[in-house]
Amino acid sequence: MTVVLMIVAAGIAALIALFQYGYIGTSKNTRKKPWFALLRFLTVFSILLLFIAPRFDSKTYESLLPQLVIVVDDSKSIDYLDSGDAVKKDLESILNNQELNSNFEIQTYKFSETIQPLDSLGFLATETDLSVAITQPQELFKNRNKAVVVLTDGNQTTGNSYSYSQIDEKTSLYPVIYGDTTQYADLQITNINVNRYSYLNNEFPVEVFVSYQGQEKESRLFKITQGNSTLYSETLSFDSKNRSAIVSFNLTSKAVGTQSMVATIEALPNEKNTQNNYRSFAVEVIDQQTNVLILSDQLHPDIGALKKAIESNQQRKVTIKNTSEDYDLNEYNLVVMYGVSSAFEKAYTQIDQFNKNTWVITGSQPDIDYLNSKYQSFELENSFDFDEAQPILNTSYSTFNLDQLSFDDYPPAQVPFGELIFNTNVDVLFYKKIGAIATTQPIWFNYEDGDSKRAVTLASGLWRWRAQSYLDEQDFKNFDDLVSSQVQYLASNKKRNRLEVTYEPFYYQNKSILINAQYLDKNYEFEDNGILNLNITNTENKELITRPFVLSGNSYVVDLSGLEAGDYRFTVKVENDQLSRSGSFSILEYDIEKQQVNASDAGMKKLVGNERVYYQGQTAQLIENLNTDPLLQTVERASVKQTSLIDWKYLLGLILLLLGLEWFLRKYNGLV
Structure with missing residues (x-):
């Protein structure tokens, strides 16, 4: 194909040269015409070659x-x-x-x-x-x-x-x-199902799975112990046909705090691996439940989504009431108001009376003028219009830790169109994204009003976010943890501290052990230049370990994975600042790699x-x-490489040379 194009290009160049210098279409003739025609032919042909860019294939084998x-x-x-x-x-x-x-x-x-x-x-x-x-x-x-x-x-x-x-x-x-x-005869505790939390003096269920590998008939004692006390015991029987047992029972929470227990199955004679005959577990016992009231003047799927998200933490109980019903806010740790209208007048009276923390969610038909009349810390322009806006997470948000959560590509919610004006310092959780345009107008923010804490969510359609959480991760954890963190912040009457430490009361030895800290400057803005250290002590052998925190997003984190099982106390200190926080946790012994016989x-x-x-x-x-x-x-692999027949740089130089030579000869002969 390339050769054909070159022949066509040569023909076109010849026709142009012959026409322009009188060999075609005119009877005039001069002795100089052949030289000028040849130069014009070479020039046009070179230009056409530049467009054709002839190449040849070279094949190599390796x-x-x-x-x-x-x-x-x-x-x-x-x-x-x-x-x-x-x-x-x-x-x-x-x-x-x-x-x-x-x-x-x-x-x-x-x-x-x-x-x-x-x-x-x-x-x-x-x-x-x-x-x-x-x-x-x-x-x-x-x-x-x-x-x-x-x-x-x-x-x-x-x-x-x-x-x-x-x-x-x-x-x-x-x-x-x-x-x-x-294959050796072996008894093994394969799994324990137990709630992470329980309430003081309440019963909590425990389910233990025990498996048997062997042929002989065996009966062994199964028991649950806490320290030197036996909380439950039962004799289990196994043989070649009955190779597993499920033990279900209830225990009573008798003390507040982390209660560690051990499930044990008595070893067989000459059993090779006894490491899998026992397994530790724990329950965090709390002495009260957080009661949350969702108060609304409308029916909306957001209310059900909020209830499920809040109650995903068993420490919390949600009551839903209409504004027309009787209620006493003093019976609740937190009131969530879904909707904005004069129907909430009684609620605002009780909020001022009992100094309650609040979370206001505007819902689908908010009365913006009424909202502005109840809050002096901000003012929302009343335009009577709404946007479909997606949330954009504020990476500098510091009220509570969001490092493990993701909100990319969440579906849009219905938000008021008007502009917000703030009269106090706020911590914005989400900004609006309208279509492809990211704005600095907030959807969700927190602030402190004297001794009270406030959260405001200018949106309707939060149920879509919870559904999206399930589509992304096959569970609701992402959305539920967000709501849980917001409720935890609002349900506590503690003043906000510049140094907050987040940790679990107990960890399993084979899992990641992460402690998070948030350090704020004196203006309560996140400080990313802090130097935080963790001093941790094993309460049994008094061994002291110091670990530095590492900046991760909008928090600091330290990884304690690899610590031995036991009880630990710790203190987090900030260098060059008189701030520290202390706490304690337990690491439960469990090495899954030891469970194999x-x-x-x-x-x-x-x-x-x-x-x-x-x-x-x-x-x-x-x-x-x-x-x-x-x-x-x-x-053997063949590779084909295309190589240019003529370097375009040299060809371009030749074209310029031919044009220059033709111009000079025409000038010399008085043809220009």
Whole structure:
């Protein structure tokens, strides 16, 4: 095609040159015409070549080695099964094999909850997700033929079941199992279901799952203890047919605070692993419930969404009343007013009388003039129009911590069109986004009015936000936690502090242990240049540990993961400022990697078949099969590269030279 275009271009250039210099369409003739026509032909032809840009293809071939992806289990269970040295020895044997190094492009990774490049092995990870070890190498190298060698004990403690993973046509999976796969008799507490909170002197339900691995008939004592006291006991019987038991019972909350307990099943004779015969759990006992009143003069789905969100925390109870009903605000810790109209006049009288904190949500048909008459801290322009506005989170918001929450692409809510004017300092939670335009006008804000706290939400349609939370995360937690944080702030009568610390009363040893802090300057604005340190003491051995906080978004955070089980007291201090906060928490003992009695090869056999599963020490057989796998052969890959026939820079220079030469000759001959 390029050659045809060049021939056409030559013809067009010849016709133009012959026409312009009298060879076509005129009888005039001069001896100079051939030279001028030739120059014009070359000029036009060069210009047309510049547009055609002729190219030619050059093809090269390269040998492409298959990939050998080695993924090593770095979890604690490898060490508990005394297989760490065997894993390292086999890994070294594979990596040092000359034949493999010449036949494969080798990549090495380690995995626990996630997969990452292999630098060293410590066998210290607290969780194992075998599914990522199988699926992620396929995604990383999806266009290459490869062998994935997984060195593991076959035990999985988190993630999707790996035995149902998909193996694509470009992948050969070679699992190597480490540890003793012999089945031993074992009793294990597999799970405990219990509410996180309970009220003083109330009963709370506990459900414990116990499993049995063995053939003989056994009866063992199950009990719940707290310190030296036994709170519940029952004898459980197992045999080859009855391999599990569910124990359900109620306990009574007798003291305020974190109450730690231990569930224990008596060990079998000569039981190999007794670490899984007990499991700690805890309940936070509180002495009162937060009562919230939602007061409204209308029916709206927002009210139901708010009720469900507030009551997602079992410490809170919601009552819904119409403004026409009888109510006494002194019976409630917080009043949420949904709607704005003169129907709330009685409520405002009681709010002033009892100095109650309030949360006003304007709803769908607010009386803006009435709203302005009740609040001196702000004024909303009454335009009688509404916008459909999405929320934009204020990243500098400091009233309560929102680091773990996300509100991107939440659906629009109906908000009043008018402009807000503030007469006091406010902390804006959400701004308006109208279409693609982000504004600085707030939808939701908080402020303090003397000794009282106020929250104002200028919106109708919050139920859509809760629904979106479920669509995004398959639960309502994102929206419910937002509402819960707002209620927690308003339900407390404590003055706002410049240093606030957020933490849980107890943590499980195998989970993340994060403590958050918010540090405000003297104007109660978030201070991002603070230096915060945490001094933490184990109450039993008095060991003192100091950890610095790290800035994360609009709060500071410290990660205490890895601490031993026990009770701890802590103090958060701010350098160069006389601010500190103290507290305490408990870490409950639980190491999920210790729950396994032996290595497991059943899942891998189900995934790849019995003949494709290897065991520690079988590296010679593994290497032989890798080298003979028909999928894992060197392939020739052709690559085609297009190269320009003429460099456009030189061609452009030639065009300029030809034009200049033609002009000079015409000038010299008096033709210009």
